[in-house]
Amino acid sequence: MIRYDAAAKIFTLSTPHTSYQMKTDADGRLLHTWYGRRLPDSCPDMAEPRAPHTDPGCWPDLLPLEYPAPGTADNRCCAVCPEYADGTEAADLRYASHKILPGKYSLPGLPAFRQDANAESLCITLWDAAGLQVELWYAVYPDCDLITRAAVLTNTGSAPLILRRAASACLDFSPRPLELITTDGVWAGERTPHRAPLRPGEQTIGSVRGIPGHAHNPAAILCTPDTTETQGEAWGALLVYSGNFALTAESCEAGTRLLLGIHPYHFAWTLAPGQSFAVPEAAFVYSRQGLGEMSRQFHTAIRRHLLRRPWADPQTPRPVLINSWEACYFTFDEQRLLQLARAAKQADIDLFVLDDGWFQGRNDDGTSLGDWVADPAKLPDGLPGLCKKVNDIGLDFGLWVEPEAISPDSDLYRTHPDWALKIPHRETVAIRRQYTLDFSRPEVVDGIWAQLQAVLNSCPIRYLKWDMNRSLANVYSAALPAARQGEVYHRYVLGVYELQRRLTEAYPDLLLENCAGGGARYDCGMLYFSPQIWCSDNTDARARMSIQYGTGLFYPGCTMGAHFSTVPNHCTGHISAPQARMAMALFGTFGFELDLTAYTQKELDGLTPFIAWYRAHGALLRGGDLYRLVNPDAANLGAAWMTVSHDKVEAAVFAVGTALAGSGGHCPRLVLQGLNESVAYTVTDGENTETCSGFVLQTLGLPLPGDYGEAPSKIWYLKQV
Numbered sequence: 001m002i003r004y005d006a007a008a009k010i011f012t013l014s015t016p017h018t019s020y021q022m023k024t025d026a027d028g029r030l031l032h033t034w035y036g037r038r039l040p041d042s043c044p045d046m047a048e049p050r051a052p053h054t055d056p057g058c059w060p061d062l063l064p065l066e067y068p069a070p071g072t073a074d075n076r077c078c079a080v081c082p083e084y085a086d087g088t089e090a091a092d093l094r095y096a097s098h099k100i101l102p103g104k105y106s107l108p109g110l111p112a113f114r115q116d117a118n119a120e121s122l123c124i125t126l127w128d129a130a131g132l133q134v135e136l137w138y139a140v141y142p143d144c145d146l147i148t149r150a151a152v153l154t155n156t157g158s159a160p161l162i163l164r165r166a167a168s169a170c171l172d173f174s175p176r177p178l179e180l181i182t183t184d185g186v187w188a189g190e191r192t193p194h195r196a197p198l199r200p201g202e203q204t205i206g207s208v209r210g211i212p213g214h215a216h217n218p219a220a221i222l223c224t225p226d227t228t229e230t231q232g233e234a235w236g237a238l239l240v241y242s243g244n245f246a247l248t249a250e251s252c253e254a255g256t257r258l259l260l261g262i263h264p265y266h267f268a269w270t271l272a273p274g275q276s277f278a279v280p281e282a283a284f285v286y287s288r289q290g291l292g293e294m295s296r297q298f299h300t301a302i303r304r305h306l307l308r309r310p311w312a313d314p315q316t317p318r319p320v321l322i323n324s325w326e327a328c329y330f331t332f333d334e335q336r337l338l339q340l341a342r343a344a345k346q347a348d349i350d351l352f353v354l355d356d357g358w359f360q361g362r363n364d365d366g367t368s369l370g371d372w373v374a375d376p377a378k379l380p381d382g383l384p385g386l387c388k389k390v391n392d393i394g395l396d397f398g399l400w401v402e403p404e405a406i407s408p409d410s411d412l413y414r415t416h417p418d419w420a421l422k423i424p425h426r427e428t429v430a431i432r433r434q435y436t437l438d439f440s441r442p443e444v445v446d447g448i449w450a451q452l453q454a455v456l457n458s459c460p461i462r463y464l465k466w467d468m469n470r471s472l473a474n475v476y477s478a479a480l481p482a483a484r485q486g487e488v489y490h491r492y493v494l495g496v497y498e499l500q501r502r503l504t505e506a507y508p509d510l511l512l513e514n515c516a517g518g519g520a521r522y523d524c525g526m527l528y529f530s531p532q533i534w535c536s537d538n539t540d541a542r543a544r545m546s547i548q549y550g551t552g553l554f555y556p557g558c559t560m561g562a563h564f565s566t567v568p569n570h571c572t573g574h575i576s577a578p579q580a581r582m583a584m585a586l587f588g589t590f591g592f593e594l595d596l597t598a599y600t601q602k603e604l605d606g607l608t609p610f611i612a613w614y615r616a617h618g619a620l621l622r623g624g625d626l627y628r629l630v631n632p633d634a635a636n637l638g639a640a641w642m643t644v645s646h647d648k649v650e651a652a653v654f655a656v657g658t659a660l661a662g663s664g665g666h667c668p669r670l671v672l673q674g675l676n677e678s679v680a681y682t683v684t685d686g687e688n689t690e691t692c693s694g695f696v697l698q699t700l701g702l703p704l705p706g707d708y709g710e711a712p713s714k715i716w717y718l719k720q721v
């Protein structure tokens with residue numbers, strides 16, 4: 001619901017539990033006055049009473065501007081910075097008009113939360129007299145307390161201007177103690193949560209790697225110091241973008257400003273008179289019931305309003321797949337692949353994915369990227385021949401590609417050396433022995449699209465894994481003049497989106513999984529196209545506990561690529577119990593990534609109950625609400641969580657590792673959440689079934705085995721009697 005009080009000049013956007021408010025002051029500046037708990041329908045003016053130092057007459061530099069620009073008083077981090085033809089870098093944005101529209105606004109060329117009949121949009125137009133118009137777009141989604149924001153910036157002057165900054169959103173908080181949570185990491189250790197009180201000054205996470213990268217995710221939470229999983233205030237922010245980003249929290253006497261959007265490094269976008277620039281979307285959720293509720297609202301928002309159909313629907317089954325990577329790496333021939341497919345069939349797996357190494361001359365990571373033609377030495381009958389044989393075994397077929405990459409040793413590079421990003425007269429940096437294609441150029445996107453179409457039209461490929469194994473470097477486009485080089489990073493991302501748009505529109509039933517050297521591009525921009533993203537190259541159950549916990553702060557489990565793999569784990573050497581590995585894979589998209597040809601028939605038979613369990617409860621796992629019961633600690637000793645259906649009729653409960661272990665024979669208990677306390681549930685762990693009231697489960701909890709240790713983990717299914 002969006003209301004405008006014309007007399008008081010107040011905009012109030014409300015969802016069932018939250019409100020967001022802005023007000024234009026007497027001089028036409030748009031001020032941010034509230035984001036938090038739902039305001040009464042009378043929409044009180046939250047700008048009053050003001051702290052003395054926010055009196056605009058005295059301290060205009062400390063005003064909580066909704067979309068701040070530099071040079072005309074605001075001296076904190078700014079959202080937009082135009083450089084006009086006379087060299088001034090300033091804007092003084094004043095209210096011009098607004099409109100309230102049914103449904104959801106759209107952003108040309110950019111992924112965004114989707115159209116929804118129950119959404120409502122607001123556009124406020126601000127104007128700087130020197131020639132910049134800012135359309136601030138807002139949408140409210142009532143079913144999940146989601147508020148999205150974006151902006152369209154237009155040059156209304158008579159000379160070109162350069163955008164030096166173009167953030168997605170800015171949020172000002174009045175002075176109060178706040179803590180910042182971000183998810184950060186490294187390759188094989190992505191998205192580990194870090195929480196710390198805000199310190200005075202600016203704190204920024206971000207990326208100038210061309211992709212979000214392993215180090216930081218484009219998402220953050222501000223919360224009060226007392227906020228826990230189940231109580232306290234939390235403001236969550238997500239960026240719907242897959243390139244360079246900056247997320248800054250700045251604290252000073254005026255309070256805290258949270259700013260998120262495209263990173264200003266090497267960003268300079270020229271707007272000719274009349275031209276516009278759309279900034280990527282940001283999305284916000286506010287919770288008064290702690291981090292758990294915030295996560296559940298984000299999960300619902302992503303599942304219902306971002307993911308692509310048919311995969312968005314929890315009832316749409318996702319195939320249980322086997323991926324060849326950890327089984328074979330680059331060393332295979334057709335016979336070896338078919339042996340693996342046969343073993344997978346015996347375990348009742350649905351789909352066989354051929355990972356890296358299938359195309360001409362690709363025997364290690366040093367060659368052939370860009371030449372998307374099957375290697376006859378490995379696949380004598382090409383992809384169609386292999387696909388048919390896999391289908392004959394009874395499995396669907398899927399394939400790996402890395403469309404943005406080009407090997408210096410490839411036919412594509414020999415033919416089009418200028419298609420790689422490279423700075424003239426400098427050595428081009430190879431990372432993982434490969435360059436990156438200049439996706440800012442439409443003809444490069446067209447060239448790769450033609451190759452992908454040839455592959456996808458050659459045989460029934462049901463699943464495609466789109467990988468991206470390096471950061472950008474040498475970012476310079478041979479196709480743009482010197483003055484436009486500051487556009488390359490963003491144009492690159494637009495090129496990636498364009499190719500994924502073509503792919504998903506031309507092959508609507510193709511299951512696309514994004515991946516970037518593990519989980520280096522795990523963001524809402526990618527999720528708009530692919531309903532699942534490979535979470536990490538680290539498939540160790542213990543490591544996955546914290547990676548998937550951190551990922552789950554924002555993104556639902558149904559988006560997390562997660563596979564059961566062998567022990568000792570290829571990344572960590574750690575040995576974890578099969579049930580722990582199963583639990584972590586079931587938390588996500590559930591697949592396998594190991595050499596099943598080394599399994600005995602008995603071992604293969606041991607996998608099938610889990611696959612059957614996933615088939616039986618997949619819709620619950622994909623569509624239910626997540627409750628985190630025990631979070632993994634720094635030592636990664638254990639975790640427990642549960643997924644409850646919206647109607648609270650059924651639930652799946654997982655407990656992994658040693659953190660919950662009792663001592664001296666004492667049986668610890670796991671107290672559940674999210675259930676209906678006034679009904680009874682049957683509780684089954686696969687061997688025993690008991691009946692227990694929801695009240696007892698949420699007070700006394702489930703008994704854990706006394707010898708609960710690293711080895712046994714527990715998985716329960718609960719159903720209302």
Ligand code: DGJ
Nearest residue numbers: 325355356515517518537
């Ligand atoms: C990185 C991915 O994360 C892996 O799963 C695998 O596909 C390799 N790339 C292949 O090169």
